[in-house]
Amino acid sequence: MIIGGDELQQNALGIDWNLIWQCKRVIPKVKVFLWRLLHKGLPLAVNMHTRLVNFDPMCQRCLQENEYEMHCLFFCNTSRQVWFAGQLGIRVDELPLQIEQTIKQAIENLDEEGWIVFANTMWEIWKERNKAVIEHCAFNPQQVLQRINAVLRTEPVLANVIYRNEGISLQEKYEFNAQAWQVVVDASWQVGGRSGGAYVVFDGGKTHSVGLHYFQTEDPFHAEALTLKEAVEYMYDHVKVPTHMMVQFCTDCSNLVLAINQADTADLPTWRPARTVHNLIMELGNRQAELQHVKRETVGPAHDLANLAKRNAINYRDSHIWYCSNMG
Missing domain, CATH: 3.30.420.10 (Ribonuclease H-like superfamily/Ribonuclease H)
Incomplete structure (x- = not known):
């Protein structure tokens, strides 16, 4: 458990949002990103396909699988590289297939420092994905890792x-x-x-x-x-x-x-x-x-x-x- 609280609020997804909202070292826009992610609110290709039938649900980075939440942030080849080379050394093949279970597992099993790395890694992958899909730039795992490390190095000083x-x-x-x-x-x-x-x-x-x-x-x-x-x-x-x-x-x-x-x-x-x-x-x-x-x-x-x-x-x-x- 990352952060305790006197009153724990559980939502329909089984995730204790108090543990997320009360973590002051995760920036607000990352928290909002997590909320949108868990409520199907991100403009992923699969989500867009449900609104626009002619929208291609395929992942535009790898062109191998539909772009749903777990594929975008974990299973796509470029995302895999980030997780494997990152501080947590996560092998994505060992993760659950559902994003809700993956985040719930991270909250329950990681300490506060680990959760900060986990949340920021998802956020930086999402930003790099948007550059690749919207701006047609190459997805650069090394740049993602550099930005995550910069956040972690500057965090104590910013305080x-x-x-x-x-x-x-x-x-x-x-x-x-x-x-x-x-x-x-x-x-x-x-x-x-x-x-x-x-x-x-x-x-x-x-x-x-x-x-x-x-x-x-x-x-x-x-x-x-x-x-x-x-x-x-x-x-x-x-x-x-x-x-x-x-x-x-x-x-x-x-x-x-x-x-x-x-x-x-x-x-x-x-x-x-x-x-x-x-x-x-x-x-x-x-x-x-x-x-x-x-x-x-x-x-x-x-x-x-x-x-x-x-x-x-x-x-x-x-x-x-x-x-x-x-x-x-």
Whole structure:
């Protein structure tokens, strides 16, 4: 049993949902994914076939079997590779044939750490499956494993460096506009070019997600510019903030703010940061976006995460906040 509770709620599937909902170290969207999975709510090929008769129920990754829940997440050849090579070393041939029994067995037999790995593995396989089927990209088991490992490495640090904002307005803490998105950006650089960058995203004053990136670059200014570039791409390509909504990007790098806001790259150290800044000028100029210079203490959480990315060569994003403690 993973997490105990005074009142255990059983549903028709025989799964104790208290054990899932109360596990703070499983992010909310993974919990919602599990609920949809167990209630036939995912757009798997078999589920779509029941709604649209002409929809092909075949798995588009292997073209060997209909794509139902267990096939998609466990039995398809690419999914098998993830489970076998992952931390749990699961041989999928030994699993039940029904998804309900598989998840129930995992809840009952794995400890809390094992359940976190199990739940995140299913989620990352599902995301990679969507890229393969919808975007026609090759399913990459190695990338799935790297993302899972990044989650597990960053999890303890996130508990200490991300401000949870439980009922506390970001506007009150940092004097930002709580009606807009805010993205706090920072980078960490060391001699030799090893760099880390991170951003913390706030939606209406509430923590939303984070990103961590590892770079090899020639100077600290370029590390700051590359981190801002990653944050801009994340907001408009991944979060998909509408073009009419305001996004405030906040950094303690005054030279970067000056170069972008004045559209002047003449005094930048080399051509590489000049090119990055030029692209940022073009990108932000087409958006409802502001770039602001803030005090060093304001970017504290992003700074700590940037150091983590630099030390451990971590690349990760879309880590929605789940159990982070207050930073008072």
